[in-house]
Amino acid sequence: xxxxxxxxxxxxxxxxxxxxxxxxxxxxxxxxxxxxxxxxxxxxxxxxxxxxxxxxxxxxxxxxxxxxxxxxxxxxxxxxxxxxxxxxxxxxxxxxxxxxxxxxxxxxxxxxxxxxxxxxxxxxxxxxxxxxxxxxxxxxxxxxxxxxxxxxxxxxxxxxxxxxxxxxxxxxxxxxxxxxxxxxxxxxxxxxxxxxxxxxxxxxxxxxxxxxxxxxxxxxxxxxxxxxxxxxxxxxxxxxxxxxxxxxxxxxxxxxxxxxxxxxxxxxxxxxxxxxxx
Numbered sequence: 001x002x003x004x005x006x007x008x009x010x011x012x013x014x015x016x017x018x019x020x021x022x023x024x025x026x027x028x029x030x031x032x033x034x035x036x037x038x039x040x041x042x043x044x045x046x047x048x049x050x051x052x053x054x055x056x057x058x059x060x061x062x063x064x065x066x067x068x069x070x071x072x073x074x075x076x077x078x079x080x081x082x083x084x085x086x087x088x089x090x091x092x093x094x095x096x097x098x099x100x101x102x103x104x105x106x107x108x109x110x111x112x113x114x115x116x117x118x119x120x121x122x123x124x125x126x127x128x129x130x131x132x133x134x135x136x137x138x139x140x141x142x143x144x145x146x147x148x149x150x151x152x153x154x155x156x157x158x159x160x161x162x163x164x165x166x167x168x169x170x171x172x173x174x175x176x177x178x179x180x181x182x183x184x185x186x187x188x189x190x191x192x193x194x195x196x197x198x199x200x201x202x203x204x205x206x207x208x209x210x211x212x213x214x215x216x217x218x219x220x221x222x223x224x225x226x227x228x229x230x231x232x233x234x235x236x237x238x239x240x241x242x243x244x245x246x247x248x249x250x251x252x253x254x255x256x257x258x259x260x261x262x263x264x265x266x267x268x269x270x271x272x273x274x275x276x277x278x
Contacts, residue, residue, distance in 0.1 A: 012261045017048035021127040033058040034095045039103025043070040050078050088115050101129045105240035126275045130240035136266040138237045144194045145230040147187035161216045168207040
């Protein structure tokens with residue numbers, strides 16, 4: 001899931017990576033840190049650490065199951081290898097630091113912990129910024145999911161969709177948008193947060209201009225997939241808690257930090273964890 005655009009939230013997460021994590025590292029002078037970013041996405045954690053570690057040239061490996069690509073600035077003192085479409089089990093390079101920003105909790109927990117234990121050197125560290133069940137992101141996911149399910153299950157809209165699929169008429173389209181607005185109001189705006197109303201307005205506009213029916217099945221297919229991803233995020237938050245608990249109970253690791261990131265207005269942002277392998 002994307003990081004919120006709120007600058008206050010971004011600053012909290014940046015501070016975790018650039019200050020808290022970096023201050024926990026004690027690289028030997030002249031040594032090169034080897035860092036693995038798991039489920040790297042667009043490289044958020046890698047970029048934050050690379051910016052903060054300008055005086056300690058490091059080797060970054062950024063790994064993701066999806067197809068990803070990003071670069072560090074040309075003037076960066078670091079080296080970067082992006083391992084796109086690569087499972088964690090395929091990585092067997094020893095590393096000094098394993099990091100993940102809203103990522104590792106989406107992977108199979110047992111497999112991840114076993115592989116990390118294989119590649120992390122003694123004295124090496126883990127640093128994770130993880131989803132939390134009570135975080136802003138998790139709450140928004142639940143609210144958007146409920147709002148979208150109300151749209152899927154609304155009988156009045158289903159009837160109007162049948163008519164609009166056959167052909168566009170302004171009167172029916174207006175009735176549809178009015179009912180959609182009512183659902184959005186009932187969902188406290190979370191239907192709009194999902195982008196669904198904008199998508200439907202655009203599709204109705206195309207149907208009107210081309211004098212043809214609206215492709216509601218295509219829209220529903222897109223948002224069924226989105227509902228699944230929202231559910232995955234909610235589930236990942238509980239996996240993150242299990243991950244933190246297992247590391248706390250693992251005698252091979254010493255926990256340096258296990259804390260929640262908070263925002264004054266929005267509450268919990270995420271849960272953070274830093275641990276050292278003994």
